[in-house]
Amino acid sequence: xxxxxxxxxxxxxxxxxxxxxxxxxxxxxxxxxxxxxxxxxxxxxxxxxxxxxxxxxxxxxxxxxxxxxxxxxxxxxxxxxxxxxxxxxxxxxx
Numbered sequence: 093x094x095x096x097x098x099x100x101x102x103x104x105x106x107x108x109x110x111x112x113x114x115x116x117x118x119x120x121x122x123x124x125x126x127x128x129x130x131x132x133x134x135x136x137x138x139x140x141x142x143x144x145x146x147x148x149x150x151x152x153x154x155x156x157x158x159x160x161x162x163x164x165x166x167x168x169x170x171x172x173x174x175x176x177x178x179x180x181x182x183x184x185x186x
Contacts, residue, residue, distance in 0.1 A: 121163035
């Protein structure tokens with residue numbers, strides 16, 4: 093079972109749209125579905141919504157939930173409830 097989506101701020105959404113329009117390569121620090129903190133360097137190509145969850149879509153083919161983002165090009169993003177959720181409990185319930 094996936095964790096509930098936590099909407100991000102309009103300011104962050106606009107910043108991600110700007111990166112997508114400019115096709116700018118960036119470093120992204122995020123938390124994956126099992127709680128690991130990962131870094132990827134890629135280009136943001138678009139933003140999408142699937143089942144009421146917003147994603148950033150990357151040139152390499154992967155996508156990341158917006159509420160899982162921690163840093164963008166070294167800029168800390170506002171912490172949200174997703175970062176504090178107990179992922180281990182959600183995994184055990186699956």
